[in-house]
Each structure stands twice: as C-alpha cells, then as structure tokens.
Amino acid sequence: MNQEIIKKLSLKNDAKIIMVVIDGLGGIPGKDGKTELETAQTPNIDQLAKKSICGLSYPLSISITPGSGPAHLALFGYDPFKYEIGRGLLEALGVDFSLESGDLAARGNFATINEEGSITDRRAGRISTENNAKICKLLQGITIKEIKVIVSPIKEHRFLIVFRGTGLIDKISESDPQKVGLPALEVRSLDPKADYTAEIVNRFVEIAKERLKEAYPANMVLLRGFASNIKLPTMQEIYKLNPCAIATYPMYKGIARLVGMEAIESGETLEDQIKVLRENYQNYDFFYLHIKKTDSYGEDGNFDKKVAVIEEFDSLLPKILNIEPEVIVVTGDHSTPSMLLGHSWHSVPTLIYSKYVRCDQVNKFSENSCISGGLGKFKALEIMPLALANALKLAKFGA
Amino acid sequence: MNQEIIKKLSLKNDAKIIMVVIDGLGGIPGKDGKTELETAQTPNIDQLAKKSICGLSYPLSISITPGSGPAHLALFGYDPFKYEIGRGLLEALGVDFSLESGDLAARGNFATINEEGSITDRRAGRISTENNAKICKLLQGITIKEIKVIVSPIKEHRFLIVFRGTGLIDKISESDPQKVGLPALEVRSLDPKADYTAEIVNRFVEIAKERLKEAYPANMVLLRGFASNIKLPTMQEIYKLNPCAIATYPMYKGIARLVGMEAIESGETLEDQIKVLRENYQNYDFFYLHIKKTDSYGEDGNFDKKVAVIEEFDSLLPKILNIEPEVIVVTGDHSTPSMLLGHSWHSVPTLIYSKYVRCDQVNKFSENSCISGGLGKFKALEIMPLALANALKLAKFGA
Numbered sequence: 001m002n003q004e005i006i007k008k009l010s011l012k013n014d015a016k017i018i019m020v021v022i023d024g025l026g027g028i029p030g031k032d033g034k035t036e037l038e039t040a041q042t043p044n045i046d047q048l049a050k051k052s053i054c055g056l057s058y059p060l061s062i063s064i065t066p067g068s069g070p071a072h073l074a075l076f077g078y079d080p081f082k083y084e085i086g087r088g089l090l091e092a093l094g095v096d097f098s099l100e101s102g103d104l105a106a107r108g109n110f111a112t113i114n115e116e117g118s119i120t121d122r123r124a125g126r127i128s129t130e131n132n133a134k135i136c137k138l139l140q141g142i143t144i145k146e147i148k149v150i151v152s153p154i155k156e157h158r159f160l161i162v163f164r165g166t167g168l169i170d171k172i173s174e175s176d177p178q179k180v181g182l183p184a185l186e187v188r189s190l191d192p193k194a195d196y197t198a199e200i201v202n203r204f205v206e207i208a209k210e211r212l213k214e215a216y217p218a219n220m221v222l223l224r225g226f227a228s229n230i231k232l233p234t235m236q237e238i239y240k241l242n243p244c245a246i247a248t249y250p251m252y253k254g255i256a257r258l259v260g261m262e263a264i265e266s267g268e269t270l271e272d273q274i275k276v277l278r279e280n281y282q283n284y285d286f287f288y289l290h291i292k293k294t295d296s297y298g299e300d301g302n303f304d305k306k307v308a309v310i311e312e313f314d315s316l317l318p319k320i321l322n323i324e325p326e327v328i329v330v331t332g333d334h335s336t337p338s339m340l341l342g343h344s345w346h347s348v349p350t351l352i353y354s355k356y357v358r359c360d361q362v363n364k365f366s367e368n369s370c371i372s373g374g375l376g377k378f379k380a381l382e383i384m385p386l387a388l389a390n391a392l393k394l395a396k397f398g399a
Numbered sequence: 400m401n402q403e404i405i406k407k408l409s410l411k412n413d414a415k416i417i418m419v420v421i422d423g424l425g426g427i428p429g430k431d432g433k434t435e436l437e438t439a440q441t442p443n444i445d446q447l448a449k450k451s452i453c454g455l456s457y458p459l460s461i462s463i464t465p466g467s468g469p470a471h472l473a474l475f476g477y478d479p480f481k482y483e484i485g486r487g488l489l490e491a492l493g494v495d496f497s498l499e500s501g502d503l504a505a506r507g508n509f510a511t512i513n514e515e516g517s518i519t520d521r522r523a524g525r526i527s528t529e530n531n532a533k534i535c536k537l538l539q540g541i542t543i544k545e546i547k548v549i550v551s552p553i554k555e556h557r558f559l560i561v562f563r564g565t566g567l568i569d570k571i572s573e574s575d576p577q578k579v580g581l582p583a584l585e586v587r588s589l590d591p592k593a594d595y596t597a598e599i600v601n602r603f604v605e606i607a608k609e610r611l612k613e614a615y616p617a618n619m620v621l622l623r624g625f626a627s628n629i630k631l632p633t634m635q636e637i638y639k640l641n642p643c644a645i646a647t648y649p650m651y652k653g654i655a656r657l658v659g660m661e662a663i664e665s666g667e668t669l670e671d672q673i674k675v676l677r678e679n680y681q682n683y684d685f686f687y688l689h690i691k692k693t694d695s696y697g698e699d700g701n702f703d704k705k706v707a708v709i710e711e712f713d714s715l716l717p718k719i720l721n722i723e724p725e726v727i728v729v730t731g732d733h734s735t736p737s738m739l740l741g742h743s744w745h746s747v748p749t750l751i752y753s754k755y756v757r758c759d760q761v762n763k764f765s766e767n768s769c770i771s772g773g774l775g776k777f778k779a780l781e782i783m784p785l786a787l788a789n790a791l792k793l794a795k796f797g798a
Contacts, residue, residue, distance in 0.1 A: 001460045005480070009463070356738070358427045358434070358745050360770055374746075376776040378461060385462035389744040396742055397459060398466035398479065399489045399624075 001385045003077060003238055005397070012240040015326035015391035018277070018287045019383075021075060022313060023068075024295030024336025026348040026367060030303050036294075036338060037349060038366045039303075040310040044317040045330065045365045049351050052328075054362040055375025056347035057383060059334040065345045071333035072255045076288075077239070077384030078232060085258070086170060086227020091160045093254025097152060099229045104168040104197065107225040108151070108159040109176065110135060110218035117183045122176070123157040124218040132156065135218045138211050144203045161223060163201070169194040169228065175205060176222035184222055201226075234260025235286065239388060243286035246273045252290045261288060270312055274319050281323055289320075295343075298336030306338055327391045328353040329383060330365070347377060354390035400784045402476060402637055404796065411639040414725035414790035417676070417686045418782075420474060421712060422467075423694030423735025425747040425766060429702050435693075435737060436748060437765045438702075439709040443716040444729065444764045448750050451727075453761040454774025455746035456782060458733040464744045470732035471654045475687075476638070476783030477631060484654070485569060485626020490559050492653020496551060502628040503567040503596065507550070507558040508575065509534060509617035516582045521575070522556040523617040531555065534617045537610050543602045560622060562600070568593040568627065574604060575621035583621055600625075633659025634685065638787060642685035645672045651689045660687060669711055673718050680722055688719075694742075697735030705737055726790045727752040728782060729764070746776060753789035 027035030059066045060080055069090050070080030085093075088105035099105065110132065112121040127135070132153040139151040147165035154160055171191035175184050184205065189198040205221060212219045235243045237260070245256030245263040253263035262284070266276050270291060277287055291313055297306040320328070328351075335346035349370045351362075360374035375386075388394045426434030458465045459479055468489050469479030484492075487504035498504065509531065511520040526534070531552040538550040546564035553559055570590035574583045583604065588597040600622065607620045634642045636659070644655030644662040652662035661683070665675050669690060676686055690712055696705040719727070727750075734745040748769040750761075759773035774785075787793045 001462055002480070005463075356427060356736075356743070358425075358766055361767065372771060374455075374770055375461075376770075378776070382461045385460075386744075389462040389464065394462065394464065394744070396464045396466050398469035398484060399486045 001382060003079065003233070006077065006385055006388070006394070007238045009395045009397060010239045010388060011393050011395055013391070013393055014285070015393060016281070016285050016287070017327040017329070017387050017391050018289060018320060018325045019075070019329040019387065020289045020291065020320070020331070021072070022291045022294050022310065022330070022332045024298040024334060024343065025332025026335025026337070026344070026346045027298070027306070028337040028339055028344070028346060030339060035367050036298070036303060036306040037310055038368065040307045040314065042310065042314040042365060044314045046363060048317065048321065048328070048330070048353055049365040050363045051359055052351040052353040053357045053360055053375055054349070054351045054365070054370045054373030056367070056370045056373070056377045057331060057350040057380040058347050058377065059380050061379070063345050065343050066334050067343070068251065068333060069255060071380070072252070073259075074380040075331065075333055075383055076235065076259050077381065078259065079381060083230060083232060085230065085255075087225025088227035089229060090251065091154065091225070092162065093258065094251040095152060095154055095160055096250040096254065097160060097162065099162070100164060101229060101231060102164070102166055102168060103229040104163040104170055105227055105229065106161050106223045108161045109222045110157045110159070111220045111222045112217040113183070113220040119177070119180045119182060119184065119220070119222075121217060122178070122180060122222060126156045127218055129153065129155050131218070132159065135212070135215050138215060139208055142204065142207055144200050144207075147200050149204055157218070168197045168200070170226045172198045172201060172226055174224035174226070175201070176224045184220060187223070232259055236260050239286075239384070239393070241286040242284050243288065244280060244284040245288045245290065246276050247288070247290035248273065249290070249292050252292070256288055270316060274316050277320065278323060294332070295336045298338050299342055301338050301341045303338040326354060327387050329387050331380070331383060348380070350375065350383065352383070352386055352390060356390055356392070400781060402478070402632070405476065405784050405787070405793070406637045408794045408796060409638045409787060410792050410794055412790070412792055413684070414792060415680070415684050415686070416726040416728070416786050416790050417688060417719060417724045418474070418728040418786065419688045419690065419719070419730070420471070421690045421693050421709065421729065421731045423697040423733060423742065424731025425734025425736070425743070425745045426697070426705070427736040427738055427743070427745060429738060434766050435697070435702055435705040436709055437767065439706045439713065441709060441713040441764060443713045443720075445762060447716065447720065447727070447729070447752055448764040449762045450758055451750040451752040452756045452759055452774055453748070453750045453764070453769045453772030455766070455769045455772070455776045456730060456749045456779040457746050457776065458779050460778070462744050464742050465733050466742070467650065467732060468654060470779070471651070472658075473779040474730065474732055474782055475634065475658050476780060477658065478780060482629060482631060484629065484657075486624025487626035488628060489650065490553065490624070491561065492657065493650040494551065494553055494559055495649045495653065496559060496561065498561065498628045499563060500628060500630060501563070501565055501567060503562040503569055504626055504628065505560050505622045506624040507560045508621045509556045509558070510619045510621045511616040512582070512619040518576070518579045518581060518583065518619065518621075520616060521577070521579060521621060525555045526617055528552065528554050530617070531558065534611070534614050537614060538607055541603065541606055543599050543606075546599050548603055556617070567596045567599070569625045571597045571600060571625055573623035573625070574600070575623040583619060586622070631658050635659050638685070638783070638792070640685040641683050642687065643679060643683040644687045644689065645675050646687070646689035647672065648689070648691050651691070655687055669715060673715050676719065677722060693731070694735045697737050698741055700737050700740045702737040725753055726786050728786050730779070730782060747779070749774065749782065751782070751785055751789060755789055755791070
C-alpha cells in the first residue's frame with residue numbers, strides 16, 4: 001500500500017507491535033525433503049500460528065533475491081525500489097558510523113601497485129585488520145577545499161571512506177577497475193552536477209597515493225560504491241509510532257536508525273535480546289527484534305545449526321507471548337537456504353497474530369503449510385500496514 | 400485491470416449479470432470460533448458456491464478499511480484511489496439530492512454561539528429534524544455573486560449545503576473547528592484557484608449568521624467536507640451495459656447513479672427487492688442488488704441478527720437462480736465483523752457463477768473455505784472485469 005495513504009490514515013494508540021525478523025528464515029528442502037524450518041521442532045511457534053493468520057511473503061517480488069538493506073526496508077513498509085541504499089551507505093551502517101546529512105560514503109580497498117602504477121593486488125595481500133587501522137591513520141586529517149575526508153578501518157584490506165561537506169553527489173564512476181594489471185581509474189562525473197565531487201575524490205586519491213608511498217603492500221586505495229546519505233521519512237512521521245530496534249549486528253541497527261528507530265543496547269544472545277525487549281516494553285510501541293544467526297548458518301551451508309537457532313527462538317517465544325502484545329509478526333527478511341549458501345528469492349513464512357485476526361487452518365509454521373494460509377502469497381511491503389491495521393492504528397479510507 | 404483497456408474490449412451481448420452485494424459480509428471468528436457467515440445455515444449459497452469459482456477479495460488493498468463509497472466504486476470497477484468521493488458528495492448522495500455538474504457540496508451542522516461568537520455547542524442541542532427543516536427555510540434563496548446556495552435539512556442538527564454555479568473548487572479548509580470555546584473558522588483557500596470559492600463560502604457564513612440571529616440555539620452554521628461533484632465515466636460508456644441498482648438506502652442508490660446506473664424503486668424488504676429484480680429482468684442487463692442490514696447489524700455488534708440476514712438472503716436466493724442469469728456474483732463491499740462494531744480491512748468471501756467458470760473445490764461459502772478458492776486473494780476491482788469475461792462481454796486483447 002502506498003505509504004502516503006498509510007501516513008494519512010495512521011493513528012496513535014496504546015497498542016504495541018512486536019516484529020520478529022528471523023534473518024534468512026526461509027529454506028528449500030534438504031536431503032530429507034524438508035526445509036530447516038520444517039525440520040525444527042517448534043511447538044510454541046506452531047501454537048501461535050494456530051491463533052494467527054499465515055502466508056508466504058515475497059521480500060521484494062516473486063523472483064528477486066534481496067540484499068539485507070532493501071529486504072528490511074520492505075519489512076518496515078518502505079518501497080525498496082523507491083529508496084535505494086547504496087553500498088557505501090550500507091558499509092557505513094555496518095560499522096555503526098554516524099553519517100550526517102549530505103555525507104558521501106564509499107567502500108575502499110587498500111591495494112598494491114607497482115612502479116608503473118599498475119595494480120598487482122586489489123587487496124594488498126589481505127593485510128591484517130590491525131595493520132589496516134595503522135594505515136588508515138596515515139590518511140587522517142585530509143581536507144580538500146571545504147570537504148573533510150574521514151577514513152575508517154573495516155576488516156582486513158577494507159575501509160569506509162566518508163566525504164563530508166556540501167555539494168557532494170553520488171553520480172560518479174568508481175576508481176576500482178576490478179582487475180589487476182591496470183592502473184586505478186580516474187573517477188568520472190556521470191552528471192554535470194557531480195563534477196565537483198569527482199574533482200574532490202580524484203584529488204583525494206592523489207594525496208592518498210602520495211601518503212601511502214612507504215606503506216607497501218598497501219600503497220594504493222581503490223574506491224567504489226559511492227552513495228549519498230539518504231534521508232528517509234521516519235516511522236514516527238508515517239506511522240506515529242515510537243519504534244525501537246533490538247538487534248545485535250551493527251548493520252541492522254543502522255538500517256533501523258535510517259527509518260527513525262532507536263537502536264537500543266541489546267546484549268549478545270537471543271536471550272539477552274528478549275530480556276531487553278521485556279525491560280523496555282513500556283518505553284516504545286513498536287519493537288523490531290532481529291535474529292541474525294539463522295542467516296549466518298544458512299550462508300555457511302550449515303543446515304543443522306540453522307535448525308538449532310530456530311529451535312532456540314521457539315523455546316524463548318513464551319517470554320515474548322506472556323507480555324501479551326497486541327500484535328506479533330514473525331517473519332524473515334528473505335530466505336537463506338543452506339543448500340544455496342546465500343540469500344535467495346524464495347518466499348518467506350510469515351504469521352501475524354492479533355485479537356482481530358481472521359485465523360486460518362494453518363497449525364504449523366512452515367513453508368509448506370503457509371501456502372494455504374489466509375494471507376496467501378503477498379508482498380513483504382504489506383506486512384507493516386497489516387500490523388498497523390491489526391493494532392487498530394489505521395483509520396478508514398473514505399466515507 | 401485498467402478501465403481504459405476494459406473499455407476497449409467490452410462488447411454488447413444479451414447476457415445478464417446480477418451482482419449481489421451483501422454489505423459488510425465478511426467477519427472474524429466470534430466466541431464459537433466461527434464468523435457470522437460460517438455460523439449461518441446457507442444451503443442455497445453453498446450449492447451455488449459448488450458450481451462457482453470462489454475467492455477472497457480485498458475491498459481496496461490487503462490492509463485498508465474502506466468507507467462505503469470507495470468500496471462500492473471498486474466493486475463497480477472504478478479505481479477508488481483515482482476517484483475520491485468527498486464527504487459532502489456522499490451526504491448529497493445519501494439524501495437523494497440531485498447534484499449538477501460543477502456543484503460544490505458540504506456537510507453542515509447547526510451550532511450555538513455565545514455573544515462573543517464562541518461556539519458553545521457544535522450541534523445546537525441536537526435540535527429536532529422538524530426544527531431543522533424550519534431553520535433551513537431561513538437560509539433559502541441566498542445568491543452570492545453568480546452562485547446559488549441550496550440548504551437542505553438532514554437529521555437533527557445536520558444539513559446538506561450545495562453551492563451551484565461556475566468556478567467552484569473544493570480545495571478549501573473547513574469552518575468547523577471541531578471544538579467548543581472557539582469561534583467558527585474562516586474558510587481558507589488551499590489552492591490559488593479556490594480563492595473565489597473561499598470568498599463565496601465565507602460570505603455565505605456571514606449572511607447565515609445574520610439570518611440566524613434569532614434562531615437560538617441554532618444561531619450559527621459550521622461547514623466541513625467540501626467536495627466537488629465528480630463526473631465519472633458511466634458503466635454504459637465503459638462496459639456497454641444497461642445497468643440498474645436495486646437498493647433500499649439512498650446513499651447506495653446515489654453511488655450507483657454516479658456510475659450511470661438507474662436506481663429503480665426497490666421497496667423496503669429483501670423480498671421486495673428480489674420481486675423488483677424479477678419484474679425488471681427484461682429491462683436491464685446488469686443488476687446491482689444491495690443488502691444493507693448485514694452491515695447495520697455488524698456495526699451494532701449484533702452477531703446473531705447479522706447471521707439471520709444472511710440466512711434470509713439464502714432462503715430467497717432460489718428466486719434469483721430460477722431466472723437463470725448468465726452471471727451471478729455474490730460478494731460484499733467490505734467486512735463488518737460484529738466484534739469490531741464497524742468496517743474492517745479483512746478480505747471478503749466472493750463467488751462468481753457462470754456456465755463458463757472453472758469451478759474449484761469450494762463447496763461452502765465462507766471466509767475459511769474461500770481461502771482455497773480458484774480466485775485466491777484478489778482485489779475487488781477485478782470483480783467487474785471477471786463478471787464481464789464470464790458473460791462473454793470482453794473481447795480478446797491483441798491478435
């Protein structure tokens with residue numbers, strides 16, 4: 001549903017919504033013909049499914065494998081095709097970097113060049129993270145015209161670079177040629193308005209090359225994924241909610257902050273997270289609870305451990321249920337089938353519980369049983385409006 | 400489906416379509432775990448469902464609770480987000496007022512103000528409808544510049560006001576501050592093109608205040624819900640149909656007229672309505688039969704009476720079936736669960752019968768059984784094109 005219409009209809013009331021996002025929840029059948037979720041013993045989720053309306057949600061659309069950014073935007077009700085989160089921005093979110101309005105972020109690699117300036121290693125021999133931090137210090141304090149440049153280490157040869165100041169636009173080409181044997185590319189402006197930005201970035205690369213002369217093998221920088229910080233309308237503005245995120249990984253906190261959530265200190269384990277949820281229950285009316293490890297094990301191809309994380313959540317679910325929130329959503333941001341070792345396009349089992357839900361006949365929470373759920377197959381973008389409707393937070397459209 | 404395409408494909412033939420709209424049909428489970436429709440004994444509808452294709456229709460979209468206006472527009476195949484029917488227009492339709500092109504309608508309240516001009520009662524002590532009619536006479540015959548003002552009593556303190564003439568635009572603010580202790584607001588133009596309209600309306604309010612000086616407690620008017628009369632393409636133009644409405648409540652007749660239907664005299668009871676349908680069967684090829692009381696009882700929270708109205712319709716259904724129309728649609732404009740005492744966002748059981756329908760396995764007409772219907776979950780906006788297709792009134796698209 002169009003977010004502008006939702007904004008006009010949204011109402012403030014005391015009802016609370018808990019959205020549990022089990023990252024990479026969906027699977028495809030493994031050797032026993034069952035997915036991870038179908039293999040897991042989940043008596044508590046199944047019990048909740050019985051009192052809920054279920055269905056299969058498409059993260060973005062029926063055929064598209066989403067990244068974490070767009071998948072989460074959709075879950076929060078933001079059209080992921082309208083609001084694109086560039087790679088540089090995601091890197092910044094991922095290291096909990098506090099971006100300011102107008103910032104231009106990019107992903108950087110330390111690389112090795114030879115005397116002719118040709119790249120011999122795009123990753124500078126995968127230098128250690130400690131080494132990376134030391135080399136980043138060599139690039140501190142650079143200001144070009146009015147633009148401040150901030151370089152912040154990530155893992156191994158990777159760093160985040162942020163250009164801060166006015167007049168920066170992300171319509172520029174990348175400096176990383178993605179191949180060895182070539183020199184780093186000059187950054188080109190892809191839009192007349194971005195000429196100034198290209199000039200600044202190219203000047204930075206020159207300075208960096210100079211300063212890194214003695215830092216072999218990390219004697220060059222390659223930049224890509226330029227992305228301007230985007231300003232999204234907040235969940236407060238659109239939904240009149242007071243939302244918080246209970247996530248343990250920085251990137252998810254970052255995406256949540258992008259839509260106006262407060263990312264509260266959430267501990268490390270799922271048990272910690274649920275404790276934090278209970279302790280903060282009076283302070284917010286929307287809770288995004290993010291469970292990461294299902295996705296991590298899916299990406300590792302570890303079927304059994306993904307099953308175990310789902311079972312761990314199931315065992316802790318009663319601690320959420322007994323605070324009696326008005327609305328509970330259990331879903332995933334996308335599927336991460338262990339067999340595929342990565343995100344996939346498959347639909348995601350989803351349930352919505354409220355007192356006002358028209359429950360269906362689904363009494364097991366799984367890919368297969370959700371096929372016959374009352375929600376059918378639907379877009380993840382609709383989950384947030386549905387949660388609001390079930391919390392009686394949406395007024396009638398028209399008279 | 401896009402109405403422009405439907406218009407290009409629509410064909411005239413002799414087939415007849417009966418669309419039965421059971422207002423507020425859908426429900427949510429009550430204390431016995433069943434909805435009103437699931438509780439009702441409906442052998443005749445169930446028998447029809449067996450020979451039909453069934454599904455669950457979303458009145459506007461999966462999460463939105465519709466008003467009666469947009470919900471009916473969607474059923475008649477008009478995009479409810481494209482054509483908005485303002486409150487004033489609905490009031491006019493509701494009292495069977497014959498609007499002309501260019502008219503600006505609004506809802507009015509008689510109110511009480513004190514000597515300082517502050518509102519002390521927004522409803523003038525809910526004066527009687529008789530009194531209202533008398534006071535409306537005090538406001539007769541007002542013409543401002545070229546604009547004629549028509550004031551027509553509704554119930555108690557409510558009236559309809561229509562400004563008739565050229566150059567009126569509904570982009571103006573309301574005069575009703577929705578609070579006591581404040582004076583009536585001056586109407587402001589929300590668009591430069593509406594400056595003239597605002598001027599006329601404000602002048603009217605001045606005149607009315609003067610004329611009502613001695614009419615305490617109804618010594619002031621408050622105006623809201625300004626709406627220009629919209630001109631919709633008719634069902635004749637788009638579908639090449641000759642449609643009629645068999646409805647007992649003025650508002651539904653009004654909406655039907657808005658799309659070009661003839662609203663024929665329909666008696667008072669459902670039995671009357673079906674008699675009228677049979678008597679007029681040769682004169683039209685599309686029949687909109689509106690059953691109101693399911694919604695009324697839903698809004699009253701009267702589960703059992705809503706069940707009884709559904710059962711009454713079921714008992715009369717054979718009188719529709721035995722005239723053997725080519726296509727029968729049974730649906731609702733939205734859900735009105737007794738538990739919610741009002742319209743809701745829930746999907747609506749819908750069946751389409753024709754000789755050419757691909758029937759599914761649904762053999763009971765209910766929310767739960769329609770989940771597995773051949774139409775799945777779909778938008779109410781598609782019902783009208785589906786009815787036309789089943790009447791063989793839509794040509795092939797492309798060669």
